[in-house]
Amino acid sequence: MKLLRLVPDNTRFGFMRFRRVSFPLSALLSIVSVVTFLWLGMNVGIDFKGGTVVELQARGDRANIAQVRETASGLNLGDVEVQEFGSPREVILRVGLQEGGDAAQAQVVTKLRNAFEAAYEFRRVEVVGPRVSQELVQNGTIGVLLAIMVILVYLWFRYEWQFAVGAVIATMHDLVLTIGFYAVTQIQFDQTSIAAILTIIGYSLNDTVVVYDRVRELLRKYKKIGLHELLDLSMNSTLSRTVITSITAILALIALAIFGGDTIQGFCLAMLFGIVVGTYSSIFVAAPILIYLGVRVGEGVGAAAGNADKAINSGATK
Amino acid sequence: MFRQSTLKSVLIAFTLFFAAYVSLPTILGPDRMKAITGMLPSFLVPKGAIKLGLDLRGGVHVMLETDKAGLSRDLVRQLQEDVRRVLRTERVAPTGGIVAQSRGVSFRVTDAAARTRILPKIQELSVPVSNAVLGNTGQRSLEVIDLGDGLIQLVITDAELNERIRRAVDQSIEIFRRRIDPEGVKEPSIQRQGLDRIVVQVPGAQNSKEITDVLQPGKLEFRMVSEPGANPAEIETLPYTDEGGGTIQVERRVLVRGEDLTSAEPTFDQRTGEPVVSFRFNVKGAQAFAKVTTENVGKPFAIILDNKVISAPRIISPITQGQGQISGRFTVERANALSILLRSGALPASFTLVEERTVGAGLGADSIDAAVVASIVSLVAVSIFTLATYGVFGIIALVALTVNFMLLIALMALLGSTLTLPGIAGIVLTLAIAVDSNVLIYERIREEQAAGRSAISSLDSGFTRALATILDANITSFLASAILYLVGTGAVKGFAVTTSLGIATTIFTAFTLTRMMVAAWYRWFKPKSVPI
Numbered sequence: 060m061k062l063l064r065l066v067p068d069n070t071r072f073g074f075m076r077f078r079r080v081s082f083p084l085s086a087l088l089s090i091v092s093v094v095t096f097l098w099l100g101m102n103v104g105i106d107f108k109g110g111t112v113v114e115l116q117a118r119g120d121r122a123n124i125a126q127v128r129e130t131a132s133g134l135n136l137g138d139v140e141v142q143e144f145g146s147p148r149e150v151i152l153r154v155g156l157q158e159g160g161d162a163a164q165a166q167v168v169t170k171l172r173n174a175f176e177a178a179y180e181f182r183r184v185e186v187v188g189p190r191v192s193q194e195l196v197q198n199g200t201i202g203v204l205l206a207i208m209v210i211l212v213y214l215w216f217r218y219e220w221q222f223a224v225g226a227v228i229a230t231m232h233d234l235v236l237t238i239g240f241y242a243v244t245q246i247q248f249d250q251t252s253i254a255a256i257l258t259i260i261g262y263s264l265n266d267t268v269v270v271y272d273r274v275r276e277l278l279r280k281y282k283k284i285g286l287h288e289l290l291d292l293s294m295n296s297t298l299s300r301t302v303i304t305s306i307t308a309i310l311a312l313i314a315l316a317i318f319g320g321d322t323i324q325g326f327c328l329a330m331l332f333g334i335v336v337g338t339y340s341s342i343f344v345a346a347p348i349l350i351y352l353g354v355r356v357g358e359g360v361g362a363a364a365g366n367a368d369k370a371i372n373s374g375a376t377k
Numbered sequence: 378m379f380r381q382s383t384l385k386s387v388l389i390a391f392t393l394f395f396a397a398y399v400s401l402p403t404i405l406g407p408d409r410m411k412a413i414t415g416m417l418p419s420f421l422v423p424k425g426a427i428k429l430g431l432d433l434r435g436g437v438h439v440m441l442e443t444d445k446a447g448l449s450r451d452l453v454r455q456l457q458e459d460v461r462r463v464l465r466t467e468r469v470a471p472t473g474g475i476v477a478q479s480r481g482v483s484f485r486v487t488d489a490a491a492r493t494r495i496l497p498k499i500q501e502l503s504v505p506v507s508n509a510v511l512g513n514t515g516q517r518s519l520e521v522i523d524l525g526d527g528l529i530q531l532v533i534t535d536a537e538l539n540e541r542i543r544r545a546v547d548q549s550i551e552i553f554r555r556r557i558d559p560e561g562v563k564e565p566s567i568q569r570q571g572l573d574r575i576v577v578q579v580p581g582a583q584n585s586k587e588i589t590d591v592l593q594p595g596k597l598e599f600r601m602v603s604e605p606g607a608n609p610a611e612i613e614t615l616p617y618t619d620e621g622g623g624t625i626q627v628e629r630r631v632l633v634r635g636e637d638l639t640s641a642e643p644t645f646d647q648r649t650g651e652p653v654v655s656f657r658f659n660v661k662g663a664q665a666f667a668k669v670t671t672e673n674v675g676k677p678f679a680i681i682l683d684n685k686v687i688s689a690p691r692i693i694s695p696i697t698q699g700q701g702q703i704s705g706r707f708t709v710e711r712a713n714a715l716s717i718l719l720r721s722g723a724l725p726a727s728f729t730l731v732e733e734r735t736v737g738a739g740l741g742a743d744s745i746d747a748a749v750v751a752s753i754v755s756l757v758a759v760s761i762f763t764l765a766t767y768g769v770f771g772i773i774a775l776v777a778l779t780v781n782f783m784l785l786i787a788l789m790a791l792l793g794s795t796l797t798l799p800g801i802a803g804i805v806l807t808l809a810i811a812v813d814s815n816v817l818i819y820e821r822i823r824e825e826q827a828a829g830r831s832a833i834s835s836l837d838s839g840f841t842r843a844l845a846t847i848l849d850a851n852i853t854s855f856l857a858s859a860i861l862y863l864v865g866t867g868a869v870k871g872f873a874v875t876t877s878l879g880i881a882t883t884i885f886t887a888f889t890l891t892r893m894m895v896a897a898w899y900r901w902f903k904p905k906s907v908p909i
Binding site for chain 2: 062063064065068114116160161162165169172180181182183184185186187188190191195198199201202205206209210213214217250251253254257258261262264265266269272273276296297299300303304306307308310311312313314317318319320322323327
């Protein structure tokens with residue numbers, strides 16, 4: 060049987076030379092992300108800004124959106140956003156945070172139920188009060204920062220400092236671009252988005268570590284090749300794995316995004332974007348940046364690491 | 378490497394068998410499980426399937442927060458009473474009365490002799506704060522400060538306030554349990570979160586109102602409606618919910634309280650047919666009620682629930698039997714909820730709803746269906762891709778993947794974790810991680826072979842070198858998931874659980890099963906080169 064071979068065996072792509080393109084490209088995308096984020100902002104969900112979301116399903120054939128909008132605006136709840144959701148039978152209502160704290164907030168659902176219960180089934184109700192939403196913002200931010208720090212420390216212990224710094228720069232790059240993705244697409248940013256961001260960070264680092272592992276290995280093996288060439292060799296020898304793994308993840312996520320239902324669609328789209336960006340950044344950001352961070356051939360490899368390498372070699376020849 | 382010890386193989390086989398056994402209830406579902414249960418002795422039947430989260434099975438999730446300000450107001454009021462009692466017994470009159478403050482009281486006793494006499498008695502009001510967990514905390518409930526110039530201030534300490542909040546929350550949890558699930562069939566989960574919050578989850582509930590209705594304090598009081606010309610200091614104005622609303626003036630003095638009820642049942646008024654709640658007092662309540670109704674025939678009294686007057690009937694004749702009924706234009710549901718409220722006793726504090734998430738059973742079922750379809754499609758897509766890329770080694774990868782999935786389910790069942798929608802996304806993602814470990818191994822083998830090694834040598838060094846990378850790469854992902862678990866709430870936590878468990882099972886299968894299968898394949902075929 061002829062097996063699928065996505066990356067030919069003797070691929071010699073000049074990844075390092077490509078940095079003249081990839082660095083400006085990354086810089087440009089990062090700037091676009093930051094600008095869009097500052098200009099448009101994100102479509103922040105009620106998890107982080109408080110408010111009420113109600114998903115209704117018409118008991119009849121289809122929802123009468125105009126009528127729902129009219130009834131809702133008569134309830135004195137401030138701005139109510141009414142949208143079709145999924146099928147013509149379903150409507151989603153978003154009500155902003157009420158003045159008068161948690162108590163007023165809790166009244167919103169009662170009012171909506173009285174108004175719509177007869178003609179619509181309440182499929183989903185979410186109410187998040189002002190303080191809870193603040194806490195969720197705090198926890199989310201702390202989580203992302205903590206994750207980056209812990210991983211930085213781990214990589215610093217495991218590798219040399221240049222690798223840790225390179226990995227963190229690549230991760231920040233992915234983080235900025237993902238936030239830009241949320242700003243550009245206006246996909247709702249909620250608790251699951253924090254999960255998506257942390258998973259993207261995890262995936263991107265996973266990819267970076269695989270590439271760095273190879274760089275370290277080759278650094279020990281070839282003391283005479285220049286760093287430029289050595290990095291190219293590392294990228295090319297891991298390229299097949301990088302591509303196959305990304306495709307597997309992308310296949311799984313596309314299935315989830317199409318068939319998994321509206322609730323997790325945004326989550327899956329963000330992850331898809333993140334995996335593409337994470338793969339790109341491992342090859343075109345994390346690796347070339349080592350040139351600037353001063354990793355030198357024959358240096359930056361501790362004695363202990365050298366021994367471990369010997370152990371692996373002797374283990375392999377048994 | 379390929380001469381694996383028999384003991385190791387047996388251990389691996391045993392682990393897999395055990396995992397398959399534990400995951401049975403989850404994979405088969407309760408109905409098919411029952412069919413098997415009949416054939417086996419009960420101690421052999423594995424228990425505990427993975428629980429479905431509220432987003433998948435439908436239900437109500439609410440988070441409530443104790444009204445701390447209200448609780449501390451109650452404490453201040455009580456303190457005021459205590460101080461007043463001490464001063465009265467010592468026959469000392471404070472200049473300007475006893476002033477309530479936000480966290481304590483103050484009063485002025487200008488006579489130095491009287492002050493030295495009462496100070497020790499006031500000190501006695503401050504008692505050691507004891508705690509259910511720590512026992513005596515070494516802290517006292519009050520701080521008594523002599524501000525000079527005869528002014529004495531009593532401040533309620535943080536330790537005391539927190540202990541009161543803790544106790545109020547604990548008692549309320551018990552009361553909620555009785556109210557939400559009087560028959561003990563709904564499997565609600567009612568838990569404290571932090572110091573002052575309670576999370577209530579009721580699977581299968583459709584309308585949060587049926588839950589929030591019974592989360593009211595339920596403080597019932599009987600007082601007289603004030604008469605014209607009454608002392609303004611002794612009356613207060615409360616909202617009136619009967620007869621078109623408005624407000625009504627009632628006396629501050631409470632005649633009988635809800636604590637003195639022995640029973641409360643929803644019934645119908647015999648004359649009007651309207652839903653009402655009929656109740657019965659204990660001896661103390663009955664005596665007090667008989668006395669009041671005898672003395673006040675012809676006058677209206679107020680039935681007050683949570684500081685709202687729900688009805689104000691006129692006393693037609695003395696009620697001496699200690700029973701009566703509360704009417705207030707109730708619906709049948711409301712009368713039912715109210716009687717549950719009154720039976721279970723009043724909450725020691727009031728609560729505000731700070732978060733609610735309700736998912737209808739229909740949406741939950743739709744989500745499960747969508748998730749199952751999505752999982753199958755992604756599994757098929759990944760399988761085809763893996764087989765096309767690696768051929769026979771692809772089969773080994775898929776077997777490892779299946780085992781991985783089974784181990785994940787077994788672990789979740791053993792840990793009693795809950796499966797949520799993001800959790801399913803996590804499982805699908807785990808699929809990609811698991812395939813990646815095989816990809817790393819196979820690509821390394823391919824490289825080693827391309828470098829001119831023999832089949833056995835390529836396999837050997839391919840495994841050894843790839844495993845180091847797998848470990849490194851997965852530890853970083855695991856750290857990210859672990860942090861997500863720590864900071865995440867609800868459904869997101871479910872995602873963190875499945876991904877971190879998935880990483881653990883991936884490492885396990887890569888190190889044991891995949892290796893074992895490749896070794897078996899090599900021994901069987903003795904190939905000259907690896908077809909990869």
